[in-house]
Amino acid sequence: MKTRLIAALCALTAMTAPALAQQASPWPMAYKAAPVEAQLAKVKQGVNEGPFRPDWDSLRGFKTPAWFQDAKFGIFIHWGVYSVPAYANEWYSRNMYVPGNDAYNHHVKTYGPQNKFGYKDFIPMFKAEKFDPAAWVKLFQNAGARYVVPVAEHCDGFAMYQSSFTKWDAADMGPKRDVTGEIAKAARASGLHFGLSSHRAEHWWWYHKGRTYDSDVNDPKYAGLYGPAAPTGLPADKPDNWPDSDLLQNWSPPNKEFLNDWMARTSELIDKYQPELIYFDWWTSSPLFEPLMRDTAAYYYNRSAEWKAPGIIAYKGSQFAEGSAMFDLERGKSDALKLTPWQSDTSVSIKSWGYAQNDSYRTPKSLIADLIDIVSKNGNLLLNVGPRADGTIPQEIATVLQGMGAWLKVNGEAIYGTRPFLYFGEGPTKSGHVRQVGQFTEKNVTSFTREDIRFTTKDGHLYALGLERPADGAVLVKTLYAGTPYLDRQIDRIELLGSGAVTWQQTAKGLSITLPQSGADAMPYALRISFKK
Numbered sequence: 339m340k341t342r343l344i345a346a347l348c349a350l351t352a353m354t355a356p357a358l359a360q361q362a363s364p365w366p367m368a369y370k371a372a373p374v375e376a377q378l379a380k381v382k383q384g385v386n387e388g389p390f391r392p393d394w395d396s397l398r399g400f401k402t403p404a405w406f407q408d409a410k411f412g413i414f415i416h417w418g419v420y421s422v423p424a425y426a427n428e429w430y431s432r433n434m435y436v437p438g439n440d441a442y443n444h445h446v447k448t449y450g451p452q453n454k455f456g457y458k459d460f461i462p463m464f465k466a467e468k469f470d471p472a473a474w475v476k477l478f479q480n481a482g483a484r485y486v487v488p489v490a491e492h493c494d495g496f497a498m499y500q501s502s503f504t505k506w507d508a509a510d511m512g513p514k515r516d517v518t519g520e521i522a523k524a525a526r527a528s529g530l531h532f533g534l535s536s537h538r539a540e541h542w543w544w545y546h547k548g549r550t551y552d553s554d555v556n557d558p559k560y561a562g563l564y565g566p567a568a569p570t571g572l573p574a575d576k577p578d579n580w581p582d583s584d585l586l587q588n589w590s591p592p593n594k595e596f597l598n599d600w601m602a603r604t605s606e607l608i609d610k611y612q613p614e615l616i617y618f619d620w621w622t623s624s625p626l627f628e629p630l631m632r633d634t635a636a637y638y639y640n641r642s643a644e645w646k647a648p649g650i651i652a653y654k655g656s657q658f659a660e661g662s663a664m665f666d667l668e669r670g671k672s673d674a675l676k677l678t679p680w681q682s683d684t685s686v687s688i689k690s691w692g693y694a695q696n697d698s699y700r701t702p703k704s705l706i707a708d709l710i711d712i713v714s715k716n717g718n719l720l721l722n723v724g725p726r727a728d729g730t731i732p733q734e735i736a737t738v739l740q741g742m743g744a745w746l747k748v749n750g751e752a753i754y755g756t757r758p759f760l761y762f763g764e765g766p767t768k769s770g771h772v773r774q775v776g777q778f779t780e781k782n783v784t785s786f787t788r789e790d791i792r793f794t795t796k797d798g799h800l801y802a803l804g805l806e807r808p809a810d811g812a813v814l815v816k817t818l819y820a821g822t823p824y825l826d827r828q829i830d831r832i833e834l835l836g837s838g839a840v841t842w843q844q845t846a847k848g849l850s851i852t853l854p855q856s857g858a859d860a861m862p863y864a865l866r867i868s869f870k871k
Contacts, residue, residue, distance in 0.1 A: 388640025469729025533615030702741025
């Protein structure tokens with residue numbers, strides 16, 4: 339459904355943007371014209387200095403750096419003011435202003451009406467008094483992660499970094515710390531790569547429902563947090579097949595001031611934190627963002643070339659030309675091997691990206707199976723955690739990360755630094771959907787079978803990784819049958835990582851392997867296959 343909404347919005351913007359712009363007058367932003375213009379001048383200079391230009395032909399010169407292809411596993415962090423109410427999910431900041439929404443009813447019952455207690459009033463409660471970035475990074479390292487990507491600004495408009503373009507940031511309010519900067523420093527000090535994510539584009543319409551009744555969104559004093567809160571902009575000639583959605587019925591294209599502010603904030607993040615990866619959320623897919631996407635890519639690629647640390651842009655929609663950035667699948671996977679590196683992002687928590695009370699959580703086994711499946715298809719897994727408002731990571735999440743790390747300590751050589759085999763794997767279980775590019779196709783837990791096997795390669799070895807270990811130890815790798823065209827050398831030795839050599843036989847039916855017997859809920863396994871010289 340979300341993909342359909344995005345496509346419909348893009349189509350509407352392309353066809354009716356001028357009419358919508360005339361109908362809609364968004365709530366005034368706290369727009370700092372002078373510093374924004376100064377930053378835009380810097381961007382204009384930067385897009386014309388360096389190896390890249392702001393056109394798609396030039397930007398197709400983007401190459402995914404080797405560190406990313408080697409890393410395979412990163413940590414995503416959704417942390418912000420929404421972790422204070424910790425109700426339902428990270429959309430609380432919007433949903434609490436939508437009459438009839440469960441979060442709206444919960445808010446009124448728990449905190450009072452929105453004109454007396456608004457989202458802004460959670461900020462002083464967001465103290466982050468136990469936030470220890472070094473401890474976070476240690477946990478992530480123990481989990482086996484090789485890069486860290488915090489959300490620098492979510493759709494709620496509260497920047498989790500020290501910004502020159504708003505006072506509504508974590509350095510001036512709430513924690514009164516440059517959260518993004520501290521995570522960057524801790525990550526790099528420990529040898530992890532650092533990226534960041536921006537969801538600022540969605541902020542254009544995020545709080546608009548709060549303008550339809552008596553709420554604090556209507557108070558000009560808080561325009562820096564709630565603005566623009568774009569009001570309804572539905573055209574009179576709405577298509578008959580228009581999705582029945584609050585988002586679509588109350589949406590208008592962003593104006594020049596908002597786009598300029600977005601560009602200034604995005605380039606500020608690039609300059610200030612020099613991320614090795616930038617992740618953009620959905621709404622930059624609007625055609626009105628297209629020139630900004632080209633400018634952002636050229637500026638970022640040119641700047642990162644100066645730092646001699648080529649940057650990566652991860653995107654989920656259609657806002658970048660193929661080959662100019664790296665494609666990402668949200669809560670989904672590809673069901674085929676991709677020739678270029680890609681990324682899948684999902685969360686340890688099932689119901690929410692940010693911390694929410696009474697959430698459910700994935701298991702280490704299910705996430706390791708996903709990691710193997712993704713890596714075999716030339717992808718990376720970016721796994722999200724949602725810390726509490728005080729800065730602690732829930733024990734349920736820490737336990738999952740520790741379980742993943744224990745597996746990777748034994749089997750990591752079949753994951754890190756690997757490259758795809760000629761064929762990603764075999765087995766009956768499908769993951770993702772090629773036609774729908776896998777967005778939101780994730781199930782909470784995918785049930786793999788003993789026949790689901792994936793392949794990776796490194797240093798002349800072939801690795802066969804089973805997603806479900808058979809209790810009786812009998813494995814048959816059908817792809818590697820005697821005479822298979824996928825092998826150009828004879829097998830010499832097969833070892834179970836963490837255990838040692840295993841017995842095997844290559845027949846017309848496949849490669850038959852005998853593993854030590856295991857328990858019913860054993861973790862996935864990895865086999866190192868060596869060849870005769």
